[in-house]
Amino acid sequence: MVNIITSTPIADNGAATQMIDKHYLLSDVEVAKFITYGYHMVELDLPASFHEQIAQQLDGLQSNPGDAITETIPELWQILEHPAVVGALTSLLGHNYRVNSHRHWHCKEPDSPYMHWHQDSTNNRSTQIDRFLGLYYPRTITPDMGPTIIVPGTQFRNAPTDRMATYTNIRGQLPLNVKAGTVAFTHYDLWHGTGANRSSVRRHMIKFLFNRTQPNSAPTWNHDPDALNKVRDWNLRDKAEDVNNILTFVNPIGVSQSDHYKETAIRRRCWAELRGES
């Protein structure tokens, strides 16, 4: 049986009500992992030729259209309207989420250097998940192409970008060497940078921004009310695949006990907010 629910992403080209398959909503474990690691990856089941066609259009651009990239390449709306994308956004930003009018073509040219670690915007971090990014890669990314690199678990840190200048390699850093057609949803405050592009090709990524429009009054993903009731497993610890153990034990960077206690408390506040408890 296919469960259909109604979600209403508000796009800047007009409101569009979409019927989405409940199958595409995230599970409790996936939501807990997003809270903990700060990212969620989706590989879209669109034809390879579709992604390559977008990549070839990007290859041919002589200037950056900025926010108008979706007018230049209207096929990008099919990414935003894909049920797996709508399902992830609905799960994490609630019904009536907004596709922000800001979006950007990030083209990393051949022979361009790496980009240093940074958090976007100013340092005013929050436990709430009110906005995040969707990074779409139309071509398969290899390490020599200058992939986006993220540091899972850093999304709750109030760290001015200037203070990151003496970091280069950080334990747990994750290069997004992904397959063509991947969308990486990343927490807005996740530390990120890029590798250097030493290949002979342009590395394309389209960045989209999404916003919550209202606080949750109930979970908007495939939620089991008993999800948090599993007892802590002191043997499996971070290897246990359930919400309680993920929120409690996972330590992606291997930070100190003090920091880990703090981030565990923040995760639980975030989980409660998503469940509509506050």
Added chain:
Amino acid sequence: MDSDTQQRQRLLYLHARTPSVFSTILGYTLIEPVRGYQTEISASEFEWPYKTVHDAIVDGWQVVQFPHLQAPFDDKDLDVVGYEFILQKIQSYPSAT
């Protein structure tokens, strides 16, 4: 030392899990004192040369700055990753580099 060589300072920034030199390193930046040198985030698996600050000391690095611990204590907020040690090694380099 002949005039074709210089004594130069190699720098190593290590971000350790705690202020202890025996705790695990979470961040690593090596600065080589040669013209045009650039650091770079690895887009592949990074091989950590040292597990702890102590390992680096055993390899001849000298600590020139210990982590600042005077920052206001906050039991709720999180800021940077780890505690920063800055180390140096003085080595001879060809003057032309």
